[in-house]
Structures are given as C-alpha cells and as structure tokens.
Amino acid sequence: MRKLSYALLLLAAASTPVAAQVNTDVAINEVFYGGGAGQDWVELINTGNGSIDISNFWFCTRFGYSRLGAQTIIMGDDFNLDPGEIVVVSPGRDLNNSAADLSLYQTNSFGDPNQLLDFVQWGTDARVGRSNEANSRGVWLGDVPVDFVPTAQPGESVSFCGTNSGGGLLTFSSDLMNGAPSQGTSNDALCFVQEEIFADGFEDVI
DSSP states (O other): OHHHHHHHHHHHHHHSOOOOOOOOSEEEEEEEOOSOTTTOEEEEEEOSSSOEEOTTOEEEETTEEEEGGGSOEEESSOSEEOTTOEEEEOOSSOOOSSSEEEEEESSSOTTOGGGEEEEEEESOSSOOSSHHHHHHHTSSOOSSSOOOBOOOOTTOEEEEOSSOOSTTOOOOGGGEEEESOOTTSOSHHHHHHHHHHHHTTOOOOO
C-alpha cells in the first residue's frame, strides 16, 4: 500500500506542469522612434553571464505585436546574444513619434505580467498599451497616471542610463535620457553628459 501511494505521488509530480523560467537578463537599451516608415529601431542588450536566444521574444507597442525572430537585424550577428552583446532590430512596425509604449516579452502571453521583461513609455502619462501589466510586473510605475519619458526631439533616441533594467527590475523614467543615438554601441557618452549635469546641480535635461 505504501509503495502504491509513493508511486502515485511520483506520477502526480511528473504530471504537474513546470512554470517556464522567466529570463532576467535581456533589457531595452535604446529606442529610436522618430525615423518615419521603416526607420525605427530598438537596441537590446544581454546583461547576464550566459548566452540567450531571443528569437522567440516579442515586442508589444500600443497592442501591436511582433516576434523578434521575424524582424530585420539592423546591427548585430544574430538573435543569440552572448553576455554583454547588443543587437539592433526593427520593431516590426512604425513606433508612434509622440506618445506610445514599448514592451519586451519572453513569450506571446501578453496578458501575463510574468512574461514581461522590460517596458518604456514616452510622451504621455495616460495608459496607451501595456502599462498596467508593467506596473503589475514591477518594471514601471503606475497605471494612470503612468511614469513616462518626455517625447524625444527629431533625430533623438531614448537611451537607458540607469542601473536597473529588464527581467522584472524597476526602471524609472529618470533612468532614461533623450539625446543623440548611439546605435549598436554603449550609451556611455550620453549617460556621462547626464551624470555631469547632475553633478553640477542642474536639473535633468529630459
């Protein structure tokens, strides 16, 4: 009887679904959304210690969806990112120039906050996309009003200059800065300017 009970326990454990592990090491590093038709791009970075295949990750912007592996690589080798590697890809659609959001998902379960890896919103404190899921996941503040980065000027991108990003880490709008694009490279030069402004006691330029 005890052997039967143990066998049934093993069978139950084997049939219990195992939750997919959520990646914590891929982040949105820079977004250029003012380029017009087909000219927008998104820069992603692997902040972890192991290689990550992002080909089946997804973008979501204002409830429009695109799988990364189906998009054009603008700069980079492939969708398998080594530690510290950056890739620049097309978002699969034109990003709104004045007010929108951009989410990075591990799967296409867009209503599941646990699958949302990173998020940024610009131009408005209204809910324009997945801000509710981002707030639930703890990667961005607010549902309404929503934390947001001011709209970039023509020719500018929005770059990450903070310390926390991606994989469920909270990013503030003050962690991002509008400025000259640095496609495919680090944001160090732009972020250094921001640090100098803070050190001099001036207000943030964004």
